[in-house]
Amino acid sequence: METFTINDFFNEQNEITNINEEAYHHIEDIRETIDSCTRTSDECFYIIDYHKKNFLHVSDNPTYFGGLSAEKIKEMGYKFYLHFVPEEEIKTLIDINHVSLSYFNQLPNNEKPHYFISYNIHIKNRNHKILVNHRLTPLKLYNGKIWLALCSISPATNKVVGKVYLHRQKSLDTIYYSLQNKSWEKFSFARLNDIEKRIFLYSIQGLSIKETAEKVCRSEIAVKKTRSKLLEMLNANNFQEAIHLALLYKLL
Known part of the structure; x- marks a missing residue:
């Protein structure tokens, strides 16, 4: 089995540099807003910091975080994926991460805040594993790349692993990438009557x-x-x- 590290999740598509500490002084309201959302939702929320390569904030609703507390998940950061995603799916998660952000970075900068990325992945929870739907949308951009991303986790409603969706808010069009076919395809929804x-x-x-x-x-x-x-x-x-x-x- 191939061995992975935190650095495998990063490349030129999502590495952020040159952000000073003062920039972090203005995001406390974001944490409070996310915690407020958590109180009215059964989803788990957390913030990825691509600059520091860790989790900036984890909501106190760790139902789908392997049974660990929010504080422990925040402390682990990207190590959480290495320990709680099944070994056979870590490469899938890394590939999804790279291919989705590569496509995202090609979008016009003014369009990027309106998109979210969605895919399924298994999370280990004690002696079993559960399939969850993971969604990611930009909170803060820096030079066109995602600096801070808001992520949410909820139960998956299908059994598909290895397909990633990129969708624009209020659009009837979505695109998806199949790791098996290694290509992006467009899919359009009809407006419901x-x-x-x-x-x-x-x-x-x-x-x-x-x-x-x-x-x-x-x-x-x-x-x-x-x-x-x-x-x-x-x-x-x-x-x-x-x-x-x-x-x-x-x-x-």
């Missing part, structure tokens, strides 16, 4: 297909056909994943 949005919303509320059909004044067969269409449109494996994608990409 009112019935499709309502079917999603009633499903989120836990209504059955029969109850949903009554709410939207359609037959159960029609609702099932619409759900199948939505699965295909979102390239989702199940309706839970479709709901996740519709929420993630702000389609509702």
Whole structure:
């Protein structure tokens, strides 16, 4: 098995230099804002500092951090990945990191703050491992590169590992990279109509297909056909994943 170090996560795509300590005096409000978000969300949030190559802040909600405290995760920084991502997936994580930031750096600087990167990876938790969805978006840019990145972790809604998505906020277009095919591809979502949005919303509320059909004044067969269409449109494996994608990409 190949041995990796923290430095394997960095290259010219994400190494940041020449930031003085005074720049860090202005980010306390960011920490407080993230902690406020944590209180109203079941996601885990943390901030990557590409200049110091560590974690600048970790929210006190370490559900998906291997059972460790926020203080311990912050202390470990990038060592967390080396210890808690399964050995067979560390190379995948490093490749995702490099290829996604390489593409991100080619975007116009004024567009970069509107994008986020999303992918699945396993995290070890005691004697088992869980598949999580990891998302990253820039908090602070420096010379066009990400200096500080806000990251969030939540349960994955599909079993795919090795595919990374790059999506622009409020856009119906997304691009994804498959490590297996080693190429970027574009994928476009269709705009949802009112019935499709309502079917999603009633499903989120836990209504059955029969109850949903009554709410939207359609037959159960029609609702099932619409759900199948939505699965295909979102390239989702199940309706839970479709709901996740519709929420993630702000389609509702």
